Structure formats: C-alpha cells, structure tokens
Amino acid sequence: MPANRQWLLDNRPQGEAEASNFKLVTTQTPALADGQVLVRHHYLSLDPYMRGRMSDAKSYAQPQPLGEVMIGGTVGEVVESRHPKFAAGDKVVGMGGWQEFSVVDANQPGALRKVDTTHVPLSHYLGAVGMPGVTAWYGLVKIIEPKAGDTVTVSAAAGAVGSAYGALAKARGCRVVGIAGGKDKCDYVVKELGFDACIDYKLHKDAGSLSKALKEACPKGIDGHFENVGGMVLDAVLSRMNAHGRIAVCGMIAGYDGQPVPMTYPQLILTNRLKVQGFIVSEHMEVWPEALQELGALVGSGKLRPRESVAQGIEAAPEAFLGLLRGKNFGKQLVKLV
Amino acid sequence: MPANRQWLLDNRPQGEAEASNFKLVTTQTPALADGQVLVRHHYLSLDPYMRGRMSDAKSYAQPQPLGEVMIGGTVGEVVESRHPKFAAGDKVVGMGGWQEFSVVDANQPGALRKVDTTHVPLSHYLGAVGMPGVTAWYGLVKIIEPKAGDTVTVSAAAGAVGSAYGALAKARGCRVVGIAGGKDKCDYVVKELGFDACIDYKLHKDAGSLSKALKEACPKGIDGHFENVGGMVLDAVLSRMNAHGRIAVCGMIAGYDGQPVPMTYPQLILTNRLKVQGFIVSEHMEVWPEALQELGALVGSGKLRPRESVAQGIEAAPEAFLGLLRGKNFGKQLVKLV
Numbered sequence: 001m002p003a004n005r006q007w008l009l010d011n012r013p014q015g016e017a018e019a020s021n022f023k024l025v026t027t028q029t030p031a032l033a034d035g036q037v038l039v040r041h042h043y044l045s046l047d048p049y050m051r052g053r054m055s056d057a058k059s060y061a062q063p064q065p066l067g068e069v070m071i072g073g074t075v076g077e078v079v080e081s082r083h084p085k086f087a088a089g090d091k092v093v094g095m096g097g098w099q100e101f102s103v104v105d106a107n108q109p110g111a112l113r114k115v116d117t118t119h120v121p122l123s124h125y126l127g128a129v130g131m132p133g134v135t136a137w138y139g140l141v142k143i144i145e146p147k148a149g150d151t152v153t154v155s156a157a158a159g160a161v162g163s164a165y166g167a168l169a170k171a172r173g174c175r176v177v178g179i180a181g182g183k184d185k186c187d188y189v190v191k192e193l194g195f196d197a198c199i200d201y202k203l204h205k206d207a208g209s210l211s212k213a214l215k216e217a218c219p220k221g222i223d224g225h226f227e228n229v230g231g232m233v234l235d236a237v238l239s240r241m242n243a244h245g246r247i248a249v250c251g252m253i254a255g256y257d258g259q260p261v262p263m264t265y266p267q268l269i270l271t272n273r274l275k276v277q278g279f280i281v282s283e284h285m286e287v288w289p290e291a292l293q294e295l296g297a298l299v300g301s302g303k304l305r306p307r308e309s310v311a312q313g314i315e316a317a318p319e320a321f322l323g324l325l326r327g328k329n330f331g332k333q334l335v336k337l338v
Numbered sequence: 339m340p341a342n343r344q345w346l347l348d349n350r351p352q353g354e355a356e357a358s359n360f361k362l363v364t365t366q367t368p369a370l371a372d373g374q375v376l377v378r379h380h381y382l383s384l385d386p387y388m389r390g391r392m393s394d395a396k397s398y399a400q401p402q403p404l405g406e407v408m409i410g411g412t413v414g415e416v417v418e419s420r421h422p423k424f425a426a427g428d429k430v431v432g433m434g435g436w437q438e439f440s441v442v443d444a445n446q447p448g449a450l451r452k453v454d455t456t457h458v459p460l461s462h463y464l465g466a467v468g469m470p471g472v473t474a475w476y477g478l479v480k481i482i483e484p485k486a487g488d489t490v491t492v493s494a495a496a497g498a499v500g501s502a503y504g505a506l507a508k509a510r511g512c513r514v515v516g517i518a519g520g521k522d523k524c525d526y527v528v529k530e531l532g533f534d535a536c537i538d539y540k541l542h543k544d545a546g547s548l549s550k551a552l553k554e555a556c557p558k559g560i561d562g563h564f565e566n567v568g569g570m571v572l573d574a575v576l577s578r579m580n581a582h583g584r585i586a587v588c589g590m591i592a593g594y595d596g597q598p599v600p601m602t603y604p605q606l607i608l609t610n611r612l613k614v615q616g617f618i619v620s621e622h623m624e625v626w627p628e629a630l631q632e633l634g635a636l637v638g639s640g641k642l643r644p645r646e647s648v649a650q651g652i653e654a655a656p657e658a659f660l661g662l663l664r665g666k667n668f669g670k671q672l673v674k675l676v
Contacts, residue, residue, distance in 0.1 A: 052609075230604065230605065234604070249604075249607050249608045252604065252608050260602055260605070261604070261605070262600035262601060262604065263600060263601040263604040264598055264600050265598050265600075266587075266590065266604075267590040267598070269587050269614060269615075269616040270588070270589070271390075271616070273615075273616045273617050273618060273621070274615070274616055275613065275614070275615045275616075276607060276613070276614040276615070277607075277611075277614070277615075278607040278609070278610065278612055278613075
C-alpha cells in the first residue's frame with residue numbers, strides 16, 4: 001500500500017485563515033474492502049467554500065471536523081478496484097480531499113464518476129466542466145434567466161466560475177461585463193474570455209467610484225448579476241441594477257473571516273423590485289447533466305478556454321489556498337499531485 | 339360646482355417629512371367633459387408609499403410633482419356622470435388623491451371601479467379588499483409560496499397589509515407570527531386577528547435581542563417573511579430564516595427619510611440560500627381579481643376583521659399621515675371626508 005500525504009484541519013482560524021491551521025501527516029493507504037476503489041489523485045481543487053467549512057459558524061454545511069483530511073474535489077486515476085464498475089486506469093472525479101490518494105466506497109451514489117478525457121483535459125473536470133462551471137450555469141440559467149440583449153455582470157470574472165459564466169452568457173446573446181482585480185486579469189477577461197468589458201475594482205476606493213465605472217460599462221444598466229465576492233462590489237452593482245433585475249449570490253468571500261460586511265442600501269431591493277437569491281450548486285444535482293453537456297461542448301469547441309493556476313505538490317496546498325482567498329490566483333486554482 | 343379642498347405637495351422633505359411640506363387650497367370643481375365623472379370622496383387612504391413619492395430620489399415611481407394634489411387611493415360616490423357606465427349614486431374606488439372631490443376620465447382603464455357594498459363596507463376597499471390586501475396576497479402567495487405547516491412572519495402585523503397577511507396565511511395552514519410595536523397592537527394581532535404569536539419589537543433594543551424572541555416564537559425557524567419595515571427587524575428575521583426561506587420585501591419605512599439602513603449580515607442570503615425579492619403590487623394587476631375574490635370572502639365570512647384608524651376631515655390628512663410614518667396608527671389609516 002502506498003504512503004499517502006494528507007493535510008488535516010488542525011485548528012480553526014481566529015480571523016484570517018493561516019497556514020498553521022493545517023497539519024501535514026503521512027499515513028499508509030489501507031487495504032481495500034469489497035466495493036472500494038483506490039484512487040491516485042492527479043489534481044486537487046481549491047475553492048473559496050473551503051474557508052467557510054474551516055469555521056464552526058452555522059452554515060449550509062457541517063463544519064470540517066478537526067483532525068480530519070480537508071474536504072476537496074479531486075480528479076485522478078484508479079490504481080486498484082474492488083468494485084465491478086471501476087478498473088485500474090479509469091479517470092475519475094470525486095471528493096478525495098487534500099491528500100495524494102483516497103479510498104472510495106464506490107457504491108455510494110455520486111462518490112466517484114468516470115470521465116472521458118478525449119476532448120476535455122482531466123483537470124477541467126474540476127473547473128469549467130465541473131463544480132465551478134455548473135455553479136455558473138445554475139446562477140445564470142436558473143436564477144438570472146437572461147434574455148438576449150440583457151446586460152449581465154459577474155465578480156471574480158477571471159476565476160473558474162466567472163470564465164464559464166462569460167461563455168454561457170455570450171452564448172445567450174447577452175452583453176457580459178466582468179469585475180476583477182488588476183489589469184492583467186481584466187485584459188485576460190476581455191481578450192481571452194471574450195467579455196465585452198471588465199472593470200478593475202482595485203482602481204476604485206469605494207462603491208461610489210466603482211458604481212460610476214459600472215455605469216460606463218453598462219450604459220443600459222444591469223439586468224442580472226452573479227456575485228462571488230460581496231461587500232463593495234455588491235453595493236456598487238446594486239446601485240446599477242435595472243428594475244426587475246436578478247442577483248445570484250454564490251460567494252461572500254469578503255465576509256469569510258468572520259467580519260460581517262453589511263449591504264449598504266438594501267432598500268434598492270424594494271425600489272428596483274430585485275430578486276436576490278443565494279444558492280449552492282450541490283443542492284441542485286438534477287441540473288448537472290444538462291449543464292455539464294453544455295459546458296463540455298463550449299470547451300470542446302474552444303469557446304471556453306479556462307485558465308488554470310497550478311501549484312505543484314501536496315505540500316503547496318495551504319499556501320495556494322490562502323493565495324486564492326487573497327485573489328492571487330489567475331483562473332481555476334489547482335494543486336498538481338503527480 | 340362644489341368647492342373642493344385639496345392638499346398639494348408644497349415642498350420636499352429635508353430629512354423627516356413635516357406638515358409644512360403640504361399646503362391646503364380650495365378650488366372649484368370644473369364642469370364635466372364627455373366621458374368624465376365627478377366623485378365625492380368618502381374616504382382617503384394614507385399609505386407609507388406616499389413618503390417615497392414626496393422625495394425626488396430615483397425610485398420605481400415618478401416623484402409626486404410639487405404644486406399638485408397629493409396622490410392617494412379613495413372610495414366615494416358618483417355625484418354626476420357623463421360616462422355611460424357610471425351613474426350618480428354608484429360607489430367607486432379610484433386614485434382620487436388628497437382632496438374632497440375628483441373629476442375622473444372614466445375611459446382610462448382602471449381609473450374608476452364600481453364596488454358592491456352589500457357584504458363589504460366601502461372603506462374596506464381601501465384596505466383588506468383593496469391595495470393593502472392584494473399586497474399581502476401577492477407577497478405571500480407569489481413570493482413566499484408557503485406550504486401548510488410553514489412558519490411565516492410579518493412586520494407591521496397590526497397594519498392593513500399585516501392583518502390580511504395573517505388571515506391568508508392561516509387559511510393556508512401556516513403558523514403565523516407577527517411583529518408589531520406595543521402591547522396593545524400585539525394583543526390585537528393575537529386575540530383579534532388570530533395570529534399564533536406576536537412580538538413587540540419595542541421591547542428589544544437591538545437585532546440580537548429581537549432574534550432571541552423570534553427563536554422562542556418560531557421554534558422551527560422561519561420559512562417565509564413579509565417585510566414592511568426593514569432595519570433591525572429585517573436583521574433579526576434574517577438570523578432566524580430556515581434554509582431556502584423566502585422574504586418578500588414590500589416596505590423599508592425605516593429608510594424613507596433618506597438615511598440608508600444597512601443590512602448587517604447579507605451573507606445569510608448565501609449561507610441559508612434565501613430568496614429576497616422586492617415587489618410593488620401595482621405591477622401585478624393580473625393577480626388582483628383572484629386576490630380580491632379571496633380577500634372579499636375572508637371579510638364576508640368574518641375570518642378577516644380589519645381594524646381602521648380614521649381621522650376626521652380633509653384638514654387632518656397631513657398629521658394622520660405623519661402619525662402613520664411613526665407607527666401611531668392602529669390598523670388601516672383612513673381619512674373620513676363626509
């Protein structure tokens with residue numbers, strides 16, 4: 001049985017998350033029981049939701065237990081199988097966690113899914129053709145419900161969710177405007193991802209200034225917005241929403257460190273008759289097949305070319321994760337484990 | 339032609355609305371042209387939305403023009419008619435404004451509606467079987483969409499919207515909890531309106547304290563909330579919403595004086611996957627017939643016995659309106675003009 005390096009959650013953050021919240025240990029992978037599969041992880045996905053799990057505040061999910069392997073999506077290859085539907089060499093997607101190997105009970109529905117890497121690189125199943133892509137799809141298609149000609153916006157536009165959102169919205173005939181941090185990301189969002197415009201929020205010291213930039217980029221106002229960030233960005237977008245606008249709330253990264261970030265003008269929800277709706281994609285498994293089909297086609301046809309930020313080796317996971325929380329990644333943040 | 343006393347908006351409020359914002363004038367009602375109807379108003383409705391119209395801030399409606407008769411719903415009796423569908427003596431509902439008479443172009447769709455006062459007193463067409471009732475109906479039925487057994491809440495529970503909401507929610511098998519100001523109102527909400535409980539927000543100095551009271555009154559959490567107030571009440575309710583809860587936002591009275599009242603924990607929209615939706619009932623005329631039918635039946639059968647606060651005489655309108663903004667009314671606020 002191979003040695004397996006694992007990151008455990010050792011203690012909960014007081015304020016900002018820190019590398020010392022995690023602890024690296026090495027164990028031996030256990031022998032397989034009937035129905036189990038041993039997977040060697042090729043990539044680990046790092047995502048903002050993990051910060052929420054590190055706290056024990058009330059949330060939609062149970063907190064990550066202390067002393068256990070950090071939760072996380074993984075893609076990899078089956079090394080050994082005692083389940084009839086999986087064989088060594090199969091490429092699979094699962095929730096293997098922050099470790100190099102996982103032993104999966106393959107009888108559990110949805111625990112392990114075989115994927116085809118003919119047209120879609122394996123790592124993309126953690127991004128554009130995985131949870132982040134479906135997240136963008138759900139928020140856009142099921143909450144924002146855009147019509148052709150609508151103006152739609154998204155924060156963290158250069159990220160895994162934002163890039164998929166842009167391609168999905170363009171395919172529906174929308175004007176798509178991104179919000180991202182820094183000139184490089186904004187250039188990428190417009191030139192490579194094909195957004196109509198992108199606003200660098202770092203050039204704006206407050207919501208009022210950002211709101212003016214949004215007015216220029218969205219001369220007809222905003223009909224739909226996908227919120228990955230919260231705080232100042234959400235305040236500014238709210239001020240530019242058209243009547244009957246829809247806001248899909250997927251992330252409030254600015255509030256993860258326990259500091260509440262108020263919404264300054266909630267009365268705009270009333271005056272503009274807005275719908276503001278939070279969601280988590282794992283509660284909507286019924287849409288995954290339809291969403292993954294569209295996302296796979298967009299990637300296969302080159303209309304969606306997601307960028308990846310790849311950290312090397314299991315040791316690098318905590319620092320890469322902290323960088324993600326600070327917006328240092330550029331595209332989908334992964335850790336390569338092979 | 340009779341003399342007609344009218345309240346004009348004379349100047350816009352700086353901060354709180356004041357009696358000096360209005361000006362009383364007397365004019366002669368003009369001779370009727372073809373298609374016009376002269377109505378003598380029996381009751382004028384006073385409603386929180388009027389405060390919004392007094393400002394010229396961007397909103398869903400045009401601001402009330404200065405120097406013109408204040409907007410407002412009225413019920414009354416036709417005095418003279420040059421329209422074939424109306425005759426002297428007809429009881430009618432319209433938007434006659436803050437004045438004793440109005441001349442209505444009866445060809446304009448929806449400008450004037452005949453009503454039957456056999457089972458429903460005329461004044462109720464401004465309340466439970468009028469705009470406030472339909473407002474409660476729309477928020478509950480179309481946004482909150484409650485199931486039997488759900489716990490639903492409403493702020494300003496003793497008011498015209500709140501009382502209708504309670505009857506509509508009880509008819510759907512919900513546990514209904516009100517929030518109101520003062521022991522008298524709370525007693526009325528429970529004993530006369532039939533709510534399961536009512537919380538006196540004046541006993542609570544902050545959202546945390548109010549949240550604890552909500553926990554006691556709503557042991558299974560809150561599935562749906564109808565917001566008439568905003569501010570501390572909304573903050574407290576948000577902290578008790580169940581996953582997938584729905585909040586219909588109808589009023590933000592606390593913010594009308596131009597002071598923004600922030601929402602302290604918007605991240606709860608995400609963590610509890612809430613839908614928060616603003617609406618104004620006049621944009622949903624398609625539901626009025628269905629809603630009015632149910633509301634009329636509830637009043638006719640005695641299941642909804644709305645209370646009215648009646649000020650006497652057109653002179654009393656501004657003070658009654660300012661009292662409404664400060665929560666001094668008890669039930670639907672009217673001005674009796676005959």
